[in-house]
Amino acid sequence: MWSKLFPQHQLCRSSLSQYFSKQKHWIGRGTRGGVRKQRPINVHITAPPTFQQQTFKPKQTVNEFNLIKIYSLPVTQETSSLLKCLYLNAQSCRNKTLEIHDLILESNADVVFITETWLKAFGDEPLIKEILPAGFDILSIPRRSGPGGGTAIIYKSCVQVSSKTPASKVSTFSSFEFCEILFNTLSGSLLCICVYRPPTSKKNPSSKETFNKEFSDFLDSKYEKKNIFVLGDFNLHFENTNDCSVNNFRKTIDEHGLHQHISKPTHKYHHTLDLVMTRGNYSLHDIEIKDVCISDHFIISFVTNVSKPKCDEQSVTSRNISQINTIDFKNKLSSILSKDPPRNIDSLNSALSKLLEDAAPMRRRTVKPRPPAPWLTPQVKAAKQERRKAERQWKKSGLTVHRDIYRLKHQFVCNLIKDLKRKFVNEKIVESQSSKEIFNICNDLLGKNKLKSLPNNFPPDKIPDVLNDFFVEKVDKIRQELDAKKSEPYYHEFKGDVLNCFEPVTEQVVRNIILDSSKTSCDLDPLPSNLFIECLDLLLPYITNCINDSLESGSVPCCFKEAIVRPLLKKNDLDENLLKNYRPVSNLPFLSKVLEKVVLIQIEFHLNKNRLKEIYQSAYKKKHSTETALLKVHSDLLEATDSGQVSILALLDLSAAFDT
Structure with a gap:
């Protein structure tokens, strides 16, 4: 039955039987027979074929003795670092001062451009003081009418500025605001312009076409400047190539040779509103667009190929007064005065200067700038590390929840810095020993300290002569312009005592005047004020004799007529390169002020005695x-x-x- 159903099966079975019958050994799948009967595998060992290597001698066509070997020179790395810039749309600096301060330090930027500062022309000095880290200056151009707006450029003091346009001389345009600074770099001059264009609204009816025309005219006025950086918030969707106004703006910047470097979104709604444009020999690299949760706009950081001067260290000269042994110093001074008593004030100053040089010689040393913020403790450092950790997690995942965590960490760091700064200032006020120290602390917080600046459009070694000539010519010109017409003198009948001469003073009077005077020192003084007070008992007789000699002769010693003149800006926002913005402030020797007070006491006594003072006078x-x-x-x-x-x-x- 099976064979009938499957005839091929019977045929296959017979074929297999014939095959196995022809084999010498039966091949089974078991292993018991294989254990007793071994069938070893024959191994044939052979040697690899050998090839005879042939050597080919090339035909010599070049005489190597005629060639000169050129050794490569080692690549020298530039010692000066490159200028790093940062751009930020702050959307009001008024409540973000410490955040911007911390951002400048964290980014290690040399030049910072800010739009929408919302700063005012007057009264915002405390805010500016809080924004600026140590060693930075600022050019702030506020909006002239209404709140909001405003542009500013913050830069390191070591970056040389050729000129900066003050707020009073900035040209006004109806469609945009700007500020500009001309930097002097090792590679040449560089004009940096920070621009802010407010969006069109009821308060700002200027259209995009108006802005395009005014901005083109503005760039035309800068045609002579070869190297230009133009950056800011233009409030144009630069990524939209279908917008006619954007295309016209692209055409405008192309016609003026500007190259635009930003191709990614700079706003949280994925628009490219903030632009960085350059013209000239300077290039940009390491461009980074980053969201730091300060405003709706992202910050833009980049590095230029502009070399900046090194300003990490400063060379100063000083004396180590604290190492002076007061007792030994007084003994040496007593010995000098007894052996060779000084005949006048010049010989006294010479003896004191020589003794001070032997006790504490003048030394030159290199110092680093003071810490940017003394209230930044290790606690702040740890909080910043946690913030950076949260930022990396957010950048890696891109999740909203991680962004919220980063914002919380960021706000915690800002609040911590505010609390520590408040605590630091309170401790300084409590530790202050006088009202003068408290006023200095308050003036520093309010930004009322006078800026020590000098013109930078002259060689440093020529500045003293230039300023001296300007101050002298200014006084001479005023005197020449005065009316030279002689008028009849006014005579008033006087029946009181006449002051014909000054009375000599005693040592006690001179001592009281010295002790009541403020303990300030001048570079012309032979001794610092604290050491001078320690040696007052030894010096008092000689000082009194010198003062009485001056009163008797009616003349002032020549050394008392010399002064250290320091030029100060009349206002902090004035152009530092204009000489007319400076006023001379003289610092006289200490003993010169003592002589003035001795004379003043006798003159006031005479005026009060004879009722010669002006009734309505309030000064002096x-x-x-x-x-x-x-x-x-x-x-x-x-x-x-x-x-x-x-x-x-x-x-x-x-x-x-x-x-x-």
């Missing part, structure tokens, strides 16, 4: 000041108004009153 008069003068004028105006009289107020300001 005890128990009087500008407040008493204002109260008197205000009272007179009120009385005249109550009486129905007409009042006219005439104010007179004397130019260079103290110098003429």
